[in-house]
Amino acid sequence: MLRRVSDGPDMTGACVRIAEADFPAPFASGLEYSSPARGTWNIVHTGMLIPEAHEIFVCAAGCLRGVVLTAAEMNAMDRFSTVAVREHNLLDGDMEELVIEGVTDILRKLPKLPPAVLVYTSCVHHFTGCDLDYIYGELRSRFPAVDFTDCYMNPIMRKSGLTPDQLMRARLYDLLKPRQIDPKAVAIIGNDLPTRENSDLMRFLRSRDFRVHEITSCETYAQYQRMAESAYYISYYPAAAAGGDILEKRLGGRHIYVPFSFDYDEIEAGFRTLTEVLGVEAPEFAGKREQCNKALEDALALIGDTPIAIDYTYSPRPLGLALLLLDAGFRVERVYLDSISGEERPAFDALRERYPDLTLYPTVHSKMRFHSSKAKTGFLAVGQKAAHFTNTDNFVNVVEGGGMFGYEAILDTLEHMKDAYLHEKDMRSLVQIKGLGCECCL
Numbered sequence: 001m002l003r004r005v006s007d008g009p010d011m012t013g014a015c016v017r018i019a020e021a022d023f024p025a026p027f028a029s030g031l032e033y034s035s036p037a038r039g040t041w042n043i044v045h046t047g048m049l050i051p052e053a054h055e056i057f058v059c060a061a062g063c064l065r066g067v068v069l070t071a072a073e074m075n076a077m078d079r080f081s082t083v084a085v086r087e088h089n090l091l092d093g094d095m096e097e098l099v100i101e102g103v104t105d106i107l108r109k110l111p112k113l114p115p116a117v118l119v120y121t122s123c124v125h126h127f128t129g130c131d132l133d134y135i136y137g138e139l140r141s142r143f144p145a146v147d148f149t150d151c152y153m154n155p156i157m158r159k160s161g162l163t164p165d166q167l168m169r170a171r172l173y174d175l176l177k178p179r180q181i182d183p184k185a186v187a188i189i190g191n192d193l194p195t196r197e198n199s200d201l202m203r204f205l206r207s208r209d210f211r212v213h214e215i216t217s218c219e220t221y222a223q224y225q226r227m228a229e230s231a232y233y234i235s236y237y238p239a240a241a242a243g244g245d246i247l248e249k250r251l252g253g254r255h256i257y258v259p260f261s262f263d264y265d266e267i268e269a270g271f272r273t274l275t276e277v278l279g280v281e282a283p284e285f286a287g288k289r290e291q292c293n294k295a296l297e298d299a300l301a302l303i304g305d306t307p308i309a310i311d312y313t314y315s316p317r318p319l320g321l322a323l324l325l326l327d328a329g330f331r332v333e334r335v336y337l338d339s340i341s342g343e344e345r346p347a348f349d350a351l352r353e354r355y356p357d358l359t360l361y362p363t364v365h366s367k368m369r370f371h372s373s374k375a376k377t378g379f380l381a382v383g384q385k386a387a388h389f390t391n392t393d394n395f396v397n398v399v400e401g402g403g404m405f406g407y408e409a410i411l412d413t414l415e416h417m418k419d420a421y422l423h424e425k426d427m428r429s430l431v432q433i434k435g436l437g438c439e440c441c442l
Contacts, residue, residue, distance in 0.1 A: 014367040019356030023348055024340040032364040035372075037384035039399045039436035040313050041192040043153060043168045044070040047118045048079065048438075049192070050172060052221040054114040056106060058083040058099050059122035059153060067120075067153065074438045079114075081106045085124055095130045100138050107143060115221040116147040116175050123154045149174045162242055170243030172215055176228040178251055186278075187213040187230035189247065190240020193403045193437050200283070200406025201236070201258075204271065208280045232278065236260045236270075236405055238316050238341060259343055260401055260409065262320040264289050267406050288407045296328040299414040303330065303421050306380050309390050311336035311363065314383035315401045319347040321382065321413065326355050333379075336361045336386050361389065380421055382413070384431040393424035399436045 016026055044067050047055050057067050061084050071080035083102030089095055099121070107113060119139075121132065132150060139148050151171050152164055162170070169190045186205055188195050194216035195202050205212050218224040233255045235244040244255035256277050258270035268285055275282040308330055312318045319340065322332045337360065340348055351358055362368060363385050373391040380394050381387035387395035396416040404412050433440050 011367055011371065014365040014371065015359055015361045017356060018335075018348070018351050018358045018360055021348075021352075021360050023345065024342065026340065026360050027338065027362040027365055031366045033366050033369045035363060035368065035385055035388050037313070037388045037431040038434045039384045039397070039431060041400065041435045041438070042070060043067075043120065043151065043164060044076075044080070045074065045435040045438050046168045046172065046192055047120075047151060048074070048076055049215045049218075050116055050118070050175065050221070051218050051224055052114055053116040053118055053175075054079050054081065054107075054110070055118045055120065055151075056081045056083065056103055057120040057122075057153060058085060058102065058125070059120070060085050060124065063122060063153065070434055073434050073440055075441045076439075085122070090124070090128060093128075095125060095128055096135055099125075099130075099135050100142075103139055104142060107146070113143065113146055115145075116149070117143075118149055118151045118171070120151045120153045122152070126154065147175045163239070165239045166242045169237075169240045170246050173227070173243060173247050175224075176247075176251060177225060179225070179228045181231050181253065182211065182229045183231045184210055185213060185230040186210045186232045186234060187227045187253075188234050188236075189215070190235045190237050190243055191216065191403065192400055192435075195405060196403040196408070196412075198412075199404060199408045200267075200271070201234070202405075204274070204283050208278070210278075232256060234258060234274070237401065238343065260316050260405060262315075262317055262324045262410055262413075263347075264292070264407075271406070285407070292407055292410045293328075295411050295414045296324075299418050300329050302418055303380060305331045306421065307334075307378060308332045308417075309334040309336065309379050309381045309383075309386040309392075311381075311383035311386035311389075312338070313385050313399050314396060315404075315409075315413075316341065317344060317347070318383075319344045319351060322358065323347045323350055323355075324410065326351070326358070332358065334359050334361055334386070334390070336363050336383070336389060338362045338364050363389075380417065382417065382420075384436075387427045388431055391427075393427045394420050395425060395427060396420045397425060397430055397436070 057064060064082050071077050089098050136148055149171050152167055154164060194214060213227040213230055228251055231253050233244045233247050233253050235241050236258050241257045248255040258274060261267050271283050310318045310322055318335050318337055322335050325332050372389050377390045377392055379390035379392045381390050381392050382396045
């Protein structure tokens with residue numbers, strides 16, 4: 001029997017004043033809507049960061065459609081293959097044979113063996129109790145020159161344990177092999193986008209003569225393997241932290257999680273942690289706060305009382321950014337997010353107290369399909385989803401922090417906002433491109 005999901009454009013339950021929002025889940029979980037804003041990376045994009053690696057997805061044909069289109073759009077079909085799971089494979093109980101023989105057939109037909117293969121299994125393998133250990137053991141015996149790792153395209157893993165995003169970021173470094181540790185080598189891990197050279201983090205490490213490894217700058221599999229020489233693994237994107245802990249246990253380096261933040265005190269506390277662990281001279285932050293305050297004043301003088309919407313795809317701290325801007329006098333009216341991380345609790349509490357009318361909107365609630373404005377709204381949007389839902393061409397087209405970190409993240413954000421205010425973009429065309437920062441054939 002069909003049941004109506006919602007009664008038209010009534011947004012009850014799909015928006016809430018922050019003063020009335022529950023932490024950490026302000027919205028009920030249910031049937032989900034997917035907006036056309038596609039700039040964030042998915043497991044196909046992230047896996048391709050391992051240079052020369054080949055991805056093989058094993059799942060039903062309907063599920064393969066999205067990942068095939070992703071690989072095609074990013075001009076990477078030569079590094080991508082699929083094995084389709086059909087109904088008879090479930091009935092015949094030959095799932096292990098299907099994966100082993102399917103992967104074997106693909107590898108034997110490639111022009112040359114890749115140094116690494118990422119095999120993505122799906123929810124159906126877990127439902128059927130598929131013996132993944134046996135599969136990988138057999139594949140490794142057949143192809144001893146190939147490094148295999150297990151990856152997952154599994155929606156049932158989204159709500160408990162490590163998410164597919166966390167697992168994928170951990171698997172990026174699962175193929176690193178132990179080697180001699182260099183005490184002056186550091187690996188920045190877990191990011192889809194390269195850390196900006198002008199960021200406080202990169203300048204801090206370079207100025208103290210650390211050799212910095214990052215998967216985003218590796219062009220060969222041999223270069224990638226050199227990351228294993230790192231004595232320290234630094235992560236600053238929340239989804240990367242679990243992978244850093246795993247890497248620490250496996251290779252013996254020291255993992256340091258320094259959270260991305262827009263809060264002055266937290267930024268400096270993170271660098272104090274780095275200083276203590278690395279055993280080097282502390283950075284000099286004299287004048288940085290004043291510089292940021294002046295940049296906030298300059299941006300406000302230009303942007304004025306223009307309504308601002310922020311979404312979680314821009315950075316992992318949308319509420320922290322909202323608090324920074326509101327305290328500086330900006331007119332932030334909306335924040336688009338589906339849940340609130342524990343790291344954002346201080347910003348959440350401060351916003352509830354000081355700006356109770358700030359409105360939170362989800363991005364995946366089924367009613368959000370009615371929320372996208374048909375007319376231009378005059379909003380300045382920070383993030384693609386905020387741009388889509390407010391239907392504005394004045395938006396900051398950055399995802400996942402864009403490689404920014406430290407005080408420079410604040411300064412760069414304000415420059416992005418000023419540019420977005422002054423120059424319109426073709427929002428509808430830009431936000432539909434998958435994996436912002438990847439090569440795209442569109």
